[in-house]
Amino acid sequence: MAYSVPDLGYAFDALEPHIDAKTMEIHHDKHHAAYVTNLNAALEDTGIGDQPIEQLIANLDQVPDDKRTAVRNNGGGHANHTLFWEIMAPGGASEPSGAVASAIEGLGGLDTVKEAVNDAGVKRFGSGWAWVVRAGDGVEITSTPNQDSPVMDGKTPILGIDVWEHAYYLNYQNRRPDYLAAWWNVVNWDVVGAKFDAAKG
Numbered sequence: 001m002a003y004s005v006p007d008l009g010y011a012f013d014a015l016e017p018h019i020d021a022k023t024m025e026i027h028h029d030k031h032h033a034a035y036v037t038n039l040n041a042a043l044e045d046t047g048i049g050d051q052p053i054e055q056l057i058a059n060l061d062q063v064p065d066d067k068r069t070a071v072r073n074n075g076g077g078h079a080n081h082t083l084f085w086e087i088m089a090p091g092g093a094s095e096p097s098g099a100v101a102s103a104i105e106g107l108g109g110l111d112t113v114k115e116a117v118n119d120a121g122v123k124r125f126g127s128g129w130a131w132v133v134r135a136g137d138g139v140e141i142t143s144t145p146n147q148d149s150p151v152m153d154g155k156t157p158i159l160g161i162d163v164w165e166h167a168y169y170l171n172y173q174n175r176r177p178d179y180l181a182a183w184w185n186v187v188n189w190d191v192v193g194a195k196f197d198a199a200k201g
């Protein structure tokens with residue numbers, strides 16, 4: 001069974017003015033689709049493509065040597081973008097609550113976490129992601145290059161922000177910090193909280 005791009009579940013313009021409709025359309029329908037197409041092509045005839053994407057990328061040593069880089073990049077891209085669309089779904093809580101809120105308090109509170117995530121995103125040279133991952137009863141902030149995922153290091157992301165230029169260039173051009181600042185307006189904290197609750201501590 002091949003991997004497929006999940007439906008966005010909301011309109012391309014649902015995150016405006018923070019993320020514009022054209023960026024969302026190209027990002028979901030072209031960029032994410034390309035990762036999935038390339039992932040499926042790399043996995044053809046390997047017999048390992050029938051498992052949850054997180055399980056696949058958590059165990060890259062199961063991938064044949066000549067396919068590993070393609071699976072790492074495109075499998076990571078598939079997993080990362082799937083999470084990204086989910087945590088931006090409109091209509092959820094605009095502030096954390098419950099266990100994830102306590103975890104964030106443990107790092108000094110939401111403003112401190114936002115600042116640290118934004119800092120990680122700004123300092124990520126080239127393309128990559130900034131993350132909040134579950135760590136025990138708390139959370140940690142990290143970043144990855146390219147389409148690498150914290151899952152590849154045995155960690156479970158609960159929030160991630162795409163800092164590839166394709167995620168913001170139409171609206172923000174070179175102003176990555178402005179994109180990062182605006183992005184927090186579209187976070188669905190109900191989804192992030194559910195991911196925290198479901199994650200292994």
Ligand code: MN
Nearest residue numbers: 031162164167
């Ligand atoms: Mn992207």
